[in-house]
Amino acid sequence: MKSLFSIAEIRKIEHSLAETLPPGTLMQRAGEAAASAARAMLSGRKILLLAGPGNNGGDALEAAAILAGPDTDLDAEVTVLHRPGSAPPSPETQKALARARASKAHFVDALPLGRDWSLIVDGLFGIGLARPIEGDMRALVEAINALGRPVLALDVPSGLDADTGAVIGPDGVAIQATRTITFIGNKPGLHTFEGRDYAGQVQVAPLGIDPGQRPPAGARLNEPALFARHLAPRRHNSHKGSFGDVAVIGGARGMAGAPLLSARAALFAGAGRVFVAAIEPVGAVDFVHPEIMLRDAQDFDSGAATLVMGPGMGDSVTAMRVLFKALEGKAALVLDADALNLIADSPDLQGRLAQREAPAIVTPHPLEAARLLGVTSAVVQGDRLAAARELASRLHAVVVLKGSGTVIADADGAVAINPTGNAGLATAGSGDVLAGICGSLLAQGWEPREAALGAVWVHGAAADRLVAHGSGPIGLTAGELPAAARAVLNALAR
Numbered sequence: 223m224k225s226l227f228s229i230a231e232i233r234k235i236e237h238s239l240a241e242t243l244p245p246g247t248l249m250q251r252a253g254e255a256a257a258s259a260a261r262a263m264l265s266g267r268k269i270l271l272l273a274g275p276g277n278n279g280g281d282a283l284e285a286a287a288i289l290a291g292p293d294t295d296l297d298a299e300v301t302v303l304h305r306p307g308s309a310p311p312s313p314e315t316q317k318a319l320a321r322a323r324a325s326k327a328h329f330v331d332a333l334p335l336g337r338d339w340s341l342i343v344d345g346l347f348g349i350g351l352a353r354p355i356e357g358d359m360r361a362l363v364e365a366i367n368a369l370g371r372p373v374l375a376l377d378v379p380s381g382l383d384a385d386t387g388a389v390i391g392p393d394g395v396a397i398q399a400t401r402t403i404t405f406i407g408n409k410p411g412l413h414t415f416e417g418r419d420y421a422g423q424v425q426v427a428p429l430g431i432d433p434g435q436r437p438p439a440g441a442r443l444n445e446p447a448l449f450a451r452h453l454a455p456r457r458h459n460s461h462k463g464s465f466g467d468v469a470v471i472g473g474a475r476g477m478a479g480a481p482l483l484s485a486r487a488a489l490f491a492g493a494g495r496v497f498v499a500a501i502e503p504v505g506a507v508d509f510v511h512p513e514i515m516l517r518d519a520q521d522f523d524s525g526a527a528t529l530v531m532g533p534g535m536g537d538s539v540t541a542m543r544v545l546f547k548a549l550e551g552k553a554a555l556v557l558d559a560d561a562l563n564l565i566a567d568s569p570d571l572q573g574r575l576a577q578r579e580a581p582a583i584v585t586p587h588p589l590e591a592a593r594l595l596g597v598t599s600a601v602v603q604g605d606r607l608a609a610a611r612e613l614a615s616r617l618h619a620v621v622v623l624k625g626s627g628t629v630i631a632d633a634d635g636a637v638a639i640n641p642t643g644n645a646g647l648a649t650a651g652s653g654d655v656l657a658g659i660c661g662s663l664l665a666q667g668w669e670p671r672e673a674a675l676g677a678v679w680v681h682g683a684a685a686d687r688l689v690a691h692g693s694g695p696i697g698l699t700a701g702e703l704p705a706a707a708r709a710v711l712n713a714l715a716r
C-alpha cells in the first residue's frame with residue numbers, strides 16, 4: 223500500500239515509537255539510510271553535507287559520521303557545513319554532532335568556493351520548517367541551487383512543505399534535489415504541485431518500522447491495484463452494447479475540436495458507442511473517426527449514455543439548458559471545463575449536483591476548482607489535497623483536481639495523488655482527453671472512484687509512453703494521447 227503520511231501523522235508515529243525505542247535510534251537509522259543513499263548516488267570523491275539547526279541537521283551529521291567514520295571503506299572527502307540555531311540542538315543531534323566531529327569529516331562555516339562537489343546532501347530543514355527560509359540560509363539555498371550539482375535531500379527538500387508540495391512562503395526558496403530519501407513513510411508534498419520538481423526521485427526509508435505498525439495514512443499514491451478489478455479480459459461473447467454509450471456534450475462555435483478529442487478518447491478507452499452532441503454542429507461526420515456519431519445538442523436524446531459535459535461547451539443559453547437537463551436526469555456524469563464554470567456561477571446548479579443519486583466525476587483544473595470554491599487558484603494550489611477534499615464533500619462527487627500530481631478525492635474523504643504523467647500534458651486539449659477516458663470507463667461499468675483513478679493513471683501513463691518514444695514532452699499533442707492510452711489500458715488488462 224503506497225501510503226502518504228501528513229506531517230502530523232509522522233509526528234504521531236514518532237511519538238509512539240519514542241516510548242519503545244532507545245533515544246536516538248531513529249536518527250541513527252536515518253543517518254545510515256542517508257549514508258547508503260549517498261554512496262549509491264556518488265560518482266566522484268567530494269561530498270558536501272549541509273546540516274541545519276534541527277533534527278534534519280542531526281540526520282546529516284549522523285550520515286557524515288558514517289561516511290567519514292573509522293569503519294568506512296569510502297575513499298571520499300567529506301565536508302560538513304553546519305548551521306546551528308540559536309536554541310540548543312536536541313540531545314540526539316548533539317550526539318550526532320559529536321560523532322561527526324570525531325570522524326574524518328572536515329567542518330566549514332561557509333560554502334567553500336570553486337569546489338566541484340560530486341554530491342551535496344541537504345539536511346538543512348525537514349518537516350520542522352514552519353516559516354520561509356530567509357537571510358543567510360536563503361543565500362545558501364540559492365547558492366546550492368545555482369551550482370547545479372546532484373543533490374540528495376534528507377526527508378524533504380529544505381523549504382518544501384511536505385504536506386502540500388508548496389515552497390513555504392511568502393517569497394520562500396527550496397533546495398532543488400535530484401533525489402529525496404524520506405523517512406518512516408512517504409509524504410504527499412513530494413508528489414504534487416511544486417513537490418515533483420523539487421524532490422526529484424523519491425525513495426522511502428522506513429527506518430525499520432514495519433508498515434503494519436503504522437496507523438492508516440490519510441492519503442495514498444494512485445496505482446493500478448486500486449482499479450485492477452475492472453481490468454478483466456473481455457469475454458468472447460460480448461457486443462458493443464456490453465461496453466456502454468458515451469455522449470460528449472460541448473463544442474460551441476470555434477470549439478468543435480474539444481468534444482471530438484473527448485469522444486476519440488472515449489472510443490479508444492473502449493466504450494461501445496460514442497456520440498458528440500454539439501452546441502453548434504459543424505458537420506455530419508468526423509472523417510478521421512467516422513465511428514463517432516455527430517448530433518445536435520438541442521434535440522439530442524442521450525438515452526442511457528454516460529454524459530461527458532463541458533469540453534468547448536461555452537456559456538450560451540443552449541449550454542445552460544443542456545446542463546440543467548443533465549443534472550435533472552439520472553445519467554452518470556463527467557463534468558469538465560465550461561460545465562464547471564456554469565456550475566460555479568450558480569448555487570442552484572451546485573445544489574442540484576450535490577443532491578443527485580447517479581455517479582458524477584468532476585475534473586477541474588486549479589482555476590476551475592478555485593471558481594467552484596470561491597477562492598483564488600493560489601489558495602487551491604497552496605493545499606491541493608484540502609481543496610479536492612472540500613470540493614468532493616460539497617459537490618458529493620468524485621473530484622479530479624488536475625495539474626502536476628493530480629489529486630483524486632471522493633465524498634468520503636479518501637484522497638490519492640497520481641504519480642504518472644509529465645509536463646508534455648501541459649498542452650491544449652489534454653484535459654478533454656482525460657474527461658473522455660473518465661466517461662468511457664464509467665460507461666463500461668467502473669465505479670466512479672475507480673473510473674477516476676484509472677482514467678488519471680492511464681492518461682498520465684499514455685503521456686509517459688509517448689515521451690519514452692520521443693514524442694514529447696516538447697510538442698506532445700492531445701490528439702496523440704487516445705491511441706497511447708489504448709495501448710496502456712490493453713497492457714494493463716493483459
Ligand SMILES: NC(=O)C1=CN([C@@H]2O[C@H](COP(=O)(O)OP(=O)(O)OC[C@H]3O[C@@H](n4cnc5c(N)ncnc54)[C@H](OP(=O)(O)O)[C@@H]3O)[C@@H](O)[C@H]2O)[C@@H](O)CC1
Binds near residue numbers: 249
Ligand atoms: N519524525 C521522526 O520520527 C524522525 C525525524 N527525523 C528528522 O527530524 C526532522 C524534523 O526535525 P525537527 O523537528 O527538529 O525540524 P527540522 O526540520 O530539522 O527544522 C527545525 C529547526 O529549524 C529551525 N527553523 C525552522 N524554520 C526556520 C527558518 N525559516 N530559518 C531558520 N531556522 C528555522 C527551528 O528552530 P526554531 O523554529 O525554534 O527557530 C529548528 O531548529 C525530520 O524532517 C527528519 O529529518 C529523523 O531523525 C528520523 C525520525
Ligand SMILES: Nc1ncnc2c1ncn2[C@@H]1O[C@H](COP(=O)(O)OP(=O)(O)O)[C@@H](O)[C@H]1O
Binds near residue numbers: 646653654656
Ligand atoms: N506539468 C504537468 N504534469 C502532469 N500533468 C499535467 C501537467 N500539466 C498538465 N497536466 C495534465 O494535463 C491535463 C490538462 O487539462 P486542462 O488544464 O483541462 O487542459 P485543456 O482544457 O487544455 O484540455 C490535466 O489532466 C492535467 O493534470
Ligand SMILES: [K+]
Binds near residue numbers: 278344345347
Ligand atoms: K532536507
